[in-house]
Amino acid sequence: MGREIRNQNLGWVAAVTSSVSSGAFTVMALLGLGHPVWDVVLSAIGIGPLVAGSLYAGRTEKRYRQELVGIAEERAAHQTELAESRVVQHKAQAKAEIAEARHRAIEMLCDVVYRFLKIDEVHGLRVTLLEVDNSSEVAVLRQVARCQPGGPCQLSESSMTIHQGVAGRCYRKIASAIVNVPPGEFIPSMLDLGFLHDEAKMLEARGSYLCCPVVNERKDVLGVLSLDALHPGAFDADKEAIAQQVTPLFVQWLTDPDREGL
Amino acid sequence: MSAVQLEQAKKTEEEFKDAGFRVEKVGNTTVFERDVPESVVEASRVFIRSNEKTKSATNGNSNGSDDAPAIKP
Missing domain, CATH: 1.10.287 (Helix Hairpins)
Structure with missing residues (x-):
């Protein structure tokens, strides 16, 4: 101007x-x-x-x-x-939204398994999907989603290596595993299954465990579908067959090609 | 363990054995194990292939898999 x-x-x-x-x-x-x-x-x-x-x-x-x-x-x-x-x-926001939607989807799937098994509520059934995390020297089974009476719930802080617990045994053997823990025997059973005493004391005591491996076509274990209940004897051969037959539904989620890019 | 509990445990072992489970002793803990059936492995293969097809389609390869059957309405 x-x-x-x-x-x-x-x-x-x-x-x-x-x-x-x-x-x-x-x-x-x-x-x-x-x-x-x-x-x-x-x-x-x-x-x-x-x-x-x-x-x-x-x-x-x-x-x-x-x-x-x-x-x-x-x-x-x-x-x-x-x-x-x-x-x-926008990309970060979309990524977060997709991750959230994926998490809700896997929670819903765990909820479906929970309802499908029709186990009496007194058993306080929990359905947990564990994913194999190979990023550390010893592979770890990391919780991905969990459902309990009332629907999806918060994941616990605890994790286990593939050498510990019923889930670890299921991973190593590539086979379903059922363990009944008699009352008062929780800590000794967990010690038998590879936990240290301090670790076992941190775990929530449960009476029955049923773990099924989630495998790919080469029988590599991608994850473990872990079910646990308050009392011993909650799981029988029929329940194991149902749980094992639904594991392929988790394969698609665990091998989603877009997962890493999220 | 009481006698009743021992009896129950024995009965449970027999039931699992009859259903095709292996009975393994880990210390004092009994583990019942059964291998993954081939039908489950086959089902997993189908789901993985479904993911691969989705990936191929996303990458611009509409053909997906070489032996994928054509879906007709």
């Missing part, structure tokens, strides 16, 4: 100077004072500021345009940066 005003002023100066020199030129011609020297002097007075003004205005215009281009480029870069940051934000 300031530059425009300066350019306008310079234009006015050039116009006024030219008019004055033209007027003087005319008056002198009318008065008969025309002389070639005066012609040159008056022309120089009129044309000089006109040329200087035009040159200055042109140069200012060019600089002004360059600055405008710079501002436009800067604005475009800022908008691109803003758009990229929004894309990153």
Whole structure:
């Protein structure tokens, strides 16, 4: 804006100077004072500021345009940066939503197993999907989802290696395993199954365990479907057959190709 | 263990044995084990192939698997 005003002023100066020199030129011609020297002097007075003004205005215009281009480029870069940051934000949000939906799906599947087994509520059945985590030196069975009377519930903090518990044995043997724990025998049974005394004391005492391996087509164990109940004798051969037959439903979830990319 | 509990445990062992379970002793703990049936392994294979087809389709290969049967309405 300031530059425009300066350019306008310079234009006015050039116009006024030219008019004055033209007027003087005319008056002198009318008065008969025309002389070639005066012609040159008056022309120089009129044309000089006109040329200087035009040159200055042109140069200012060019600089002004360059600055405008710079501002436009800067604005475009800022908008691109803003758009990229929004894309990153949207991607993170979509990723979180997909992970949440996946978690709900696996919880629903555990709930289906829970209802399918039709075990008396007095047994306080829990259905837990354990996933094999090979990221550490000794593979660990990590809880993925759990259902109990009343629906899906929070996962517990405890984890076990593949050398511990009924689930660990099920993993190593690639076979279903059922264990009944007589009342008062929980800690000794857990010691038998590979837990240290301090670890066994941290576990919630249960009376029955049924674990089925979730295998792929090469019989590699991808996870363990673990069921436990409050009292001994909750699981028989029929319940084991049902639980084992539903394990392929978990295979698709555990081998989802998009899982790693989430 | 009381005599009743021992009797019950013995009965349970027999039932599991009859159903095709192996009875393994780990210390004082009894574990009943049964191998994964082939039908379950086959079912798992179907689900894994389903995932592979989805992956192929997502990657732009609409053909999916080379021996996939065509689904007709």
